Amino acid sequence: MARTLLMAIPHRVGALKKALNILSKHDVNLKKIESRPSKIGTSLYDFVVDVEKEVPQQKLDSAVNELKKLDAANVITYLGGSNIPWFPRKISDLDKFNQTVLSAGSELESDHPGFNDAEYRKRRLKIAENALQFKHGSAIPHVEYTKGELEAWKQVYNKLTTLYPTHACSQLNYVLPMLQQNCGYSENQIPQLQDIHNFLKDTTGFRLRPVAGLLSSRDFLNGLAFRVFHSTQYIRHESSPLYTPEPDVCHELLGHVPLFADPDFADFSQEIGLASLAASDDDIKRLGTLYWFTVEYGLCKQEGQPKAYGAGLLSSFGELEYCLTDKPEIRPFEPEKVAEQQYPITTYQPVYFMADSFDRAKEQTKAWAAKNMHRPFAIRYNPYTLSVEVLTEARRLIPIAKDLQSKMDALHGAMEKIVALQEQDNRLEFAE
Ligand SMILES: [Fe+2]
Known part of the structure; x- marks a missing residue:
């Protein structure tokens, strides 16, 4: 767990050295130090310092007490105690997630349809490597999909698009023709992530990042705080086009992408992401459950009827049909109940939650997070700098x-x- 100090220090010779000497005197080793002009005044610089996790809390407290007495350091803000998890402060910090992917490339479970296919595993690894090398701001590599991959996409695309007019929310049906026009969505080609990224950036400011495999809930949700969606670039095994045990381009591009072009949904998703920054492990679990029942398996009420907006539904022909039958139970969207609901991951959902609208769901989620998340400080997203500000002082x-x-x-x-x-x-x- 990272601990962070913020020191606003006068812009004069020796001022930073004095502060660092105090940290050194108390054996407080630093992991990272960043500086920027302070917002208090032009004569000050802010230094954000990450403390090594091995440093005993007592030593850090002593150092902070001494720093507070130092004339050279105007403001010392101790960003939380020992249990504040590291979190990205700016959009380029998401580059760190390249190294924390839980599974990537050819590491497939034994029940994966491509497990015994060496060529498929090699292909996956090659595409995953693009994502592992990716840095914020660079172009997302183009993937030339094979004949077999295009055939798998075609089958999924055609099956799903026949159900969308009756089963999907109006937002998806509104956006899909735009994606066909601007991003090459069609039965005959798999759209490229870079084209979709450009389109989303122009419509709602959402961005895509290629990802090599599964991220932890924390990392994935943290990305949403910056309006960034981590998307895989490989496709399911062609032997079973209507089944995948994990996210692939069919799931991402048909299930998730159309909704990120809707401003209310984009704001709602970012709200979940912002709540996840520096959240405790328990809070991440509850936010993950909220995400599951909304962004993945959510229903919304349109003209009095339930419609699907969750990506897990919009990318699964079978569950998209099933979710609007009378078999599952549909409950109203109430974040405090949703966050505690248990769910299966290998079968259709027995329970869905229906939101009145994305805007209403966003307000409900915001109010719930403000009351229930245990983060000891407030956070604000700055859309101009694509960074988050920690609001710890007046x-x-x-x-x-x-x-x-x-x-x-x-x-x-x-x-x-x-x-x-x-x-x-x-x-x-x-x-x-
Ligand atoms: Fe998903």
């Missing part, structure tokens, strides 16, 4: 207040103009 709130003020001014200005135009029209009408 000074951090000043830019938010200024931003709010500027938006209120713009709203007020727009209202005044509209009212003036309406009054002018009324006067002209009266004069006629």
Whole structure:
């Protein structure tokens, strides 16, 4: 577990050295140090320091107490105690997840349809390597899919798209033609992640990152906080096109991608992601369950009827049909109940939760997270810098207040103009 200090230090010779000497005196070894101009004033620099996990808490506390007395360090913020997990602060921090993939490439379970196919495993490994080398900002490598892979895609695509008009939510049916037009969605080709990434960035600011295999729940959810979706690039084994025990391009591109082009759904997904940053393991488990019953297996009410929006449903012909029959139980979406619900992972779901709308689900999730997540500080996403700000001090709130003020001014200005135009029209009408 990482522990982090934030020190705002005057921009003068020797000031940082004094602070570092204190840390050294207390045997506080550092893992990482980053600096940036401070938002308090131009004469200060913020130093964000990650402390090595072996450093005893008592020594760290002593060092922090001494630092607080130091004239050279204006503000010392201790970002949590010993149990705050590391979390990405900026979008490029997601590059670290390349090294933490739980399974990748040719590591298949014995019940995987491609387990005994050496060629398939080799192919998977090659595609997974693209993802392992990927860095934020670089182009997602193009994959030339084989004839067999294209055939598997075609079967899945044709089966699913026949069910979408009756079973999928209106958002998917609205977006799919746009994906066909802009990203090459069709029965005859597997769309490229880079084309989808460009499209999503323009519509909702969501981004795709290729991933070599399964990520932990924490890493995967942390990505959503930055409006980043980790997508596999390989496809299921061609011997069983309608079955896959793991995510593949059919699941990602047909199940997930269309919804990320919907602004309300994108915001909802990011809300889950933001709640996951620095969350405890127990909270990650509950958020993972919430994610399961929404982004993967969610239903929403449209014109009084349940429709599917979860990717696990939208990418499975059998379960997409089943979920709208009278066999499963459909309950209203209430985050406090959803987060505690048990679920099977190898069979169709016996229970689904139905949201009134994505916007409403987002508000419910936000309120639930604010009440139930145990993180000792608030976080704000900065869409300009693609980073998160940890709101531990009043000074951090000043830019938010200024931003709010500027938006209120713009709203007020727009209202005044509209009212003036309406009054002018009324006067002209009266004069006629
Ligand atoms: Fe998924």
